[in-house]
Amino acid sequence: MAEQQTNGATDHSAHADVLIIGAGASGSVAAKRLGEEGFRVVCLEQGDWPDYEKARADKPDYELTQGRDWNWNPITRMWPGDYPIDESESDITPLMFNGVGGGSVMYAAHWHRSMPSDFRVRTLDGVGDDWPLSYEDLRPFYERLENDMGVSGLDGDPAFPPGPGWPLPPSPLGVAGKRVARAHNELGWHWWPGPNAIATRATKHLKACARRGTCLWGCNEKAKGTFDLTHWPDALEHGVELRTGARVRRLLVADDGKIRGAEYVDRQGREFVQTADVTVLAANGVGTPRLLLASATDRWREGLANSSGLVGKRLMMHPFSTVVGLFDDDLRSWEGPWGQSIHSLEFYETDASRGFVRGAKWGLQPSGGPVSMTRTYPFGDNPIWGEHFHENVRKRLGRSAMWGIIAEDLPDERNSVTLHPTLTDASGVPAPRIRYRADENSNRLVAYHQARAVESLEAAGAYEVVVAPFIRQTGWHLLGTAVMGTDPRRAVVNAFGRSFDHPNLYIFDGSIFPTSTGMNPTGTIAAMALRGTEQLIADRRNQAAAR
Amino acid sequence: MTMAFDEQSRAILAGLADALIPAADGMPSASEAGVAGTWLDAVLESRPDLAPPLAALIGKARGREPGAVIAEFQSSDPGAFGVLAELVPGAYYMNPDVRALVGYPGQVGLDVDLAWPPDWLTEGLLDPVIERGPIYRDPELGGARPPRP
Numbered sequence: 291m292a293e294q295q296t297n298g299a300t301d302h303s304a305h306a307d308v309l310i311i312g313a314g315a316s317g318s319v320a321a322k323r324l325g326e327e328g329f330r331v332v333c334l335e336q337g338d339w340p341d342y343e344k345a346r347a348d349k350p351d352y353e354l355t356q357g358r359d360w361n362w363n364p365i366t367r368m369w370p371g372d373y374p375i376d377e378s379e380s381d382i383t384p385l386m387f388n389g390v391g392g393g394s395v396m397y398a399a400h401w402h403r404s405m406p407s408d409f410r411v412r413t414l415d416g417v418g419d420d421w422p423l424s425y426e427d428l429r430p431f432y433e434r435l436e437n438d439m440g441v442s443g444l445d446g447d448p449a450f451p452p453g454p455g456w457p458l459p460p461s462p463l464g465v466a467g468k469r470v471a472r473a474h475n476e477l478g479w480h481w482w483p484g485p486n487a488i489a490t491r492a493t494k495h496l497k498a499c500a501r502r503g504t505c506l507w508g509c510n511e512k513a514k515g516t517f518d519l520t521h522w523p524d525a526l527e528h529g530v531e532l533r534t535g536a537r538v539r540r541l542l543v544a545d546d547g548k549i550r551g552a553e554y555v556d557r558q559g560r561e562f563v564q565t566a567d568v569t570v571l572a573a574n575g576v577g578t579p580r581l582l583l584a585s586a587t588d589r590w591r592e593g594l595a596n597s598s599g600l601v602g603k604r605l606m607m608h609p610f611s612t613v614v615g616l617f618d619d620d621l622r623s624w625e626g627p628w629g630q631s632i633h634s635l636e637f638y639e640t641d642a643s644r645g646f647v648r649g650a651k652w653g654l655q656p657s658g659g660p661v662s663m664t665r666t667y668p669f670g671d672n673p674i675w676g677e678h679f680h681e682n683v684r685k686r687l688g689r690s691a692m693w694g695i696i697a698e699d700l701p702d703e704r705n706s707v708t709l710h711p712t713l714t715d716a717s718g719v720p721a722p723r724i725r726y727r728a729d730e731n732s733n734r735l736v737a738y739h740q741a742r743a744v745e746s747l748e749a750a751g752a753y754e755v756v757v758a759p760f761i762r763q764t765g766w767h768l769l770g771t772a773v774m775g776t777d778p779r780r781a782v783v784n785a786f787g788r789s790f791d792h793p794n795l796y797i798f799d800g801s802i803f804p805t806s807t808g809m810n811p812t813g814t815i816a817a818m819a820l821r822g823t824e825q826l827i828a829d830r831r832n833q834a835a836a837r
Numbered sequence: 838m839t840m841a842f843d844e845q846s847r848a849i850l851a852g853l854a855d856a857l858i859p860a861a862d863g864m865p866s867a868s869e870a871g872v873a874g875t876w877l878d879a880v881l882e883s884r885p886d887l888a889p890p891l892a893a894l895i896g897k898a899r900g901r902e903p904g905a906v907i908a909e910f911q912s913s914d915p916g917a918f919g920v921l922a923e924l925v926p927g928a929y930y931m932n933p934d935v936r937a938l939v940g941y942p943g944q945v946g947l948d949v950d951l952a953w954p955p956d957w958l959t960e961g962l963l964d965p966v967i968e969r970g971p972i973y974r975d976p977e978l979g980g981a982r983p984p985r986p
Contacts, residue, residue: 347944351883354927358884410976424976444957448971452986461949463956471957475965480972483957490949500946511946620940625947639974660930660941664922675907675922680862687939 306332306531308826309551309566311538311581313337314392315812316798316819317572318517318525319435323823325528329830332564333530334554336537337371337389340518345508353661356507362396363763364388370535370557373715373722375576377762380726382607384576384765390534391518392574393766394487394812398506398694399514400630400653401441401487402809403432403450403817407639411805415640415647417731418700418805422776422785423821429453431817431824439515439816440493443485449635458490461499466621466691467631470654473750474634484630484653487515487812495520503626503656514627517816536562539719540585541569541594541795548836549594549795555717567835568826570796572819575605575768578801579707580722582772595772595782595789595797602708602771604701606806609728609736610764611695612668613743614657615752616685623657623690630654630694637742638808646734648698650808652743657690668692668758691750693743696767698808699732707771726765767811772801787822793834798822842892847873849895852903854925863938867925870935876928884927890920 308324310317313335324331344359346352362385364372371388387395406425411418429451437457445455460483463471467483474481488505489496499513512519526532535557542550542563551565571578579602583593593601630653638649657663663686664674674682705727709720728736744755775781778790783802789795798819800811807814826833842850854867870876881888894917898906910918929935936943957963970985 348946350931350933350943351879351927352944353930354880354883354923357923358886405973406976407974407980410980414974414976414980444963446963446967448967448969449973451971451973451975451983459950459955460957468956468962471962472960475962478965478969480966480969482963482966499949501949502944502946504944624941624944626944627949635972639972659944660936660939661926664926675857676859677861679858680864683939684862687941 306330306564306566308568308570309334309564310570310572311552312392312572312574312577312799313390313522313532314572314574314799315394315517315816317570318391318521319816319819320570320572320798320823321525321530322521322528323820323827325525325530327827331530332566333532334536334538334552334564335390335532335534337369337387338534339390340395340508342508342510342512345504345510347502347504347508347510352504353659356504360396360507362387362766373719374713375721376710376713376723380724381728381762382609382726382765383762384607384724384768385763386574386576386768390522390532391516394516395518396506397766397812398628398630398655399487400633400810401436401439401485401515401813402651404807404809404814405449405638406451408805408807408809417647419775421804422774425451428814428817428821431820432813435813435816435820439487439520440489440496441485441487441515442490444483447482449480449482449638456485458493460484461486461488461490461501461627461629461631464622464625464631465619466623467654469617470691470746470750471632473746474636477746477749479634479636479746481632481634484633486627486629488627488629489513489515495523499627501626503624503628503658505626505628537715537717537719538581539717541581543585543587543590543594543792544836546836547792548834549792550836568794568796568833570798572799575771575800576707576722576724578797578799579771580709583709584719595791595795597791598779598782600703600773600780600782603703603706604770604773605705605707605724605726605768606699606701606770606803607726607765608767608806609697609699609732611697611736611740612692612758613695613740613747614668614690614692614756614758615747615750616754616756617689617691617752620688621691623688624659625656628656634746637739644738646731646738648700648731648735648808650695650697650735650739651810652693652695652739655692655694657686657692660687663687666759667761668756670756670759691747693746695739695743696808696810697732697736697739698806699728701770701773701805702729767800767806769800769803769806769811772797773804774802775804786825787818794836796822796826842877846892846895847877849898850877850891853898853906853921856903856907857921857925858929865935867929870929870932872925872928876931879931880924880928887920887924890916891924893917894920
């Protein structure tokens with residue numbers, strides 16, 4: 291008999307081979323591949339499909355509706371698929387889209403591999419941990435994902451080992467990209483056409499980008515590589531069952547320590563149990579530790595998969611900076627994609643003489659339409675209203691270019707996701723409580739990169755450069771809270787995402803990152819999910835299921 | 838159905854909006870551009886959620902000098918100021934005449950596939966980047982950068 295009671299919930303769903311919790315990047319990759327291999331797969335997603343009717347790039351009210359219909363902050367939007375989060379003790383607010391496609395629905399689609407050195411952080415820099423796999427181990431999975439996602443870019447970037455290149459050609463540099471590229475050539479600094487999961491030509495599932503520059507607020511063209519578009523049509527065609535509006539309350543564990551499946555509720559509050567031979571957690575770096583901790587039992591008092599004590603610890607969120615230059619020339623800087631026209635990895639690798647270790651990736655982005663020019667971010671609190679309104683809008687609109695800087699933060703067990711003692715979601719599941727403080731290495735790293743980005747834009751001819759004020763709402767990347775490794779005492783999962791404590795539980799989302807890298811992580815999250823899924827498939831005959 | 842705003846309420850909004858966006862530099866004021874008229878209706882069609890807080894802040898502004906109200910909102914009522922800061926420029930830049938004056942066509946569709954040669958292949962822009970060689974550290978080489986191919 292199972293040691294947990296299921297509160298009278300009815301198990302009226304057929305047993306699945308694999309249960310996937312979460313239909314974002316990693317869940318989508320697993321669902322598609324397992325479906326192709328003939329597994330009976332059920333995916334539970336607490337949110338809904340993205341509503342592209344609300345993607346209004348081609349309408350005059352686009353800027354008015356973007357913050358309501360494509361809000362990145364789950365705490366302010368609180369849609370039916372969202373849950374409350376206490377982030378009062380965090381420097382950064384976690385951002386996410388709880389729905390089919392996950393965060394990719396709202397991301398800027400900067401698509402990156404990690405560098406080889408990112409997998410050997412302890413060996414090379416003496417901090418953090420090495421990953422239990424190498425760049426070469428992950429490379430074939432990167433390549434497959436880049437094809438699946440319709441990534442556009444240019445071969446030969448000297449910041450990465452040589453490879454077969456990107457499936458689609460890069461977006462245009464545009465006026466701003468060209469200006470900054472010339473400046474970097476004068477400075478002797480790296481730049482390269484930016485890789486984006488944005489289709490520059492039509493693919494099987496994506497249309498060609500129309501450069502509307504609205505990638506973060508709903509791509510009405512369906513040209514952005516988001517997992518609801520690139521993976522779910524195939525997964526559904528292969529018989530994967532996707533249940534939206536299905537909020538998992540806890541995983542169910544059998545007496546023998548294996549995972550039986552999950553208990554979940556629908557929007558009407560009806561309770562269900564879905565059992566499966568194998569359970570895959572793909573609920574992001576906040577949702578995954580939350581569920582593991584919320585599934586504690588008398589036997590598993592500290593939560594499931596947590597004999598190491600590391601579930602929910604080592605949260606990394608990438609302190610983010612924006613540096614914006616104002617130019618005399620017309621850059622048409624509302625034009626897309628958004629996306630990055632160029633990227634720079636000049637200061638990505640460690641140089642200890644800078645006073646910190648690790649680095650950051652820069653991506654050059656457009657700056658938006660006229661209403662965006664009146665907002666305090668990224669332009670700061672310079673008063674725009676009143677007498678100088680039109681002068682200020684004219685200075686910014688079409689004449690500004692922005693570096694977005696993804697700073698690597700190091701793992702620290704004090705930065706964590708825990709369960710709130712009193713706050714719950716509508717289904718009674720404890721809300722996550724985030725504690726996150728940037729450390730001295732991060733602060734120095736950010737200050738250094740901001741100063742170099744100012745030099746970059748000044749060299750490109752900006753007559754004024756603004757370092758955007760710090761804002762909390764930048765936690766797009768939720769990493770590290772169920773760390774992978776080789777030692778069960780120091781890791782939650784192995785190099786394929788398999789739990790050391792529960793041999794039929796896999797974790798595939800960004801939780802498993804040992805270090806955060808300084809790159810946009812979706813490419814690596816998806817590649818790791820594909821690698822883990824292939825291992826699951828290869829091992830199917832040996833896979834233990836709960837009795 | 839959107840909440841109706843009478844002429845008196847619209848006049849109050851016009852005063853507040855003009856304090857934020859006055860006529861200057863060849864541009865019309867907010868009220869001249871219809872922010873309290875046609876374009877208010879258009880905004881509320883898209884954002885009916887803004888109507889109740891707008892009605893509330895108009896109530897607070899009734900009978901008072903707009904500049905003083907704006908200053909008060911900015912210093913002590915960020916919610917009310919936030920509604921104005923969203924609604925007023927939102928309505929202003931929906932007006933196609935205003936868009937034309939600032940040279941903004943909207944987020945129009947453009948061809949992403951460039952005529953050959955694309956701009957990243959012009960001016961020999963990439964040559965110096967390639968010439969400098971690999972910039973990544975190779976763990977197989979003890980963290981050294983690989984030699985140029």
